[in-house]
Amino acid sequence: MASTKRKIFTYLLFTALALLLVNIAVDLFTHKTKKPVASELSRTEIENTFWKVLDDYGINAEWVKKKKFREEHEDSINAQFLVTLPAEVPIPLIIKDINNVIEKDITGFVSKEMQIFGATEIRIYTNEMLKLKATLTPDPKLARNRNDFSFIISDAFTLSDKKFSDFLNVTYPVAAAIVPDTDELLKVDSLQRFSKEYVLLINNDIDDSKMKLVQEYQKELLRSSIRNILSAFPNAKYVTVEERSKLFNSPIYNFVRDEFKKRRFTVFPLSEFIRLETEDEQELVSKFKFYSEDTTASRQKVFYLTLDNFGKITPLIVKYKKQGSKIVPVSKSYLSIKQKN
Structure with missing residues (x-):
């Protein structure tokens, strides 16, 4: 009987020790998540x-004034901000x-x-203490330092059907570059449904004999090709040519x-466009930032790039758009003025 009791006691002792070791191990290897203290x-x-x-x-610092502020029961600050901003800036988003x-x-x-006259007063409190007071007043005479961007994909x-669908669903008014070919007409029809424009690209890839522009063709055949191109693609906004193409470097180009x-x-x-065709993402971003932030040259920029590269710079597009830059259809870019001249 005594032997049995000793066995039971020994068993319970080892069980308790085992549980203790397990608990110690759990404490050692489990990190308790501490809630951040606000x-x-x-x-x-x-x-x-x-x-x-x-x-x-994109609010200019010169539009922000600091003025003395005193108000009964609000003695935690002694100054307020008076901000005059362009009427287009959405105060609720600020x-x-x-x-x-x-x-x-x-x-x-x-x-x-x-407030009256469209002004908005904001007060920021923490722990029921006023920490900042500002009045935002829109002024239609003010304008942000901005650029207008257009994009040609x-x-x-040449994208897969899935990628082409992604292109059609881009929320910005981007345009497509199209090498003239009757096989592309079905896709061209889909552009209008998605409010997308297109430009015609003349290069060495034109296979349709009725649209070719080659040195071997006589003038009348060349005229016929041009008529065929423009009749097949009546909504083209512009015509562009690859400088490395045979046409551009041939005697018939001027004709x-x-x-x-x-x-x-x-x-x-x-070369009329800003080409962003590099595969190096760092170089791509750097080049886009350079041209987007440059306000010394033309304020209207037309970028020529792949859909993949467009996706890579989209966060920057969002940033510049927030600062006041606009994304405009290529038909509303400076090219429309040059085309009329």
Whole structure:
């Protein structure tokens, strides 16, 4: 009997030790998730947030004035911001972006109040203390320092069906470059349904004998090819030519160019556009940023790039659009003026 009790005791002892070791192991190898402690945003942090959001929307610092502020029961600040901004800038979105940062402080909130003449007053509180007061007043005379962008997708008509569908569903008014060919007419019809424009690209890839522009053709045959091209693609906005093509470097080029001009089409060389065809993403982004932020040259930019590269720079497009730049159809770019001249 005593032997049995000792066995039971020994068994229970080893079981307890085993459970203890398991618990120690769990404590050692399991990291308990600590909930972040919400800290109250300081007045400086809130002001920095305010300035950053204004900068994100392309608001010039000269449009922001700081003025002394005194109000009974609101002695936590001694100055307020008076912001005059272009009427096109969406004040509700500015407030939303500020609030996206402020709400990280669980005690913080933004109050807004519409005033006469369209002004909006915002007050930012944390822990029930006023940390920032600003009045935003739209002014139709002001305009942001912006550029207009147009995009021509160079490979739209050589993409897979899935990728071509992606192109059609791009929310911006991008255009497609098309090498003239009757086999492409079905795809061309789909462009209009998705509010997409197209330009005709003359290069060495034209296989349709009725549309070829080759040195072996007599002038009348060349005229016929030009008529066939323009009748098959009546909604083309522009005609562009690859400088490395046989046509561009042949004796017939001037004749072909002039024949298009008679039909109200200026033939633009591809070098007219800003070409973003590099496969190096860092180089692509750097080049796009350079031209997009340049305000010393033309404010209207026409970019020529693949759909894949367009996707890579889309976050930057969103950024520049927020700052006031516009994405316009290629038909509304500066090319329309050059074509008329």
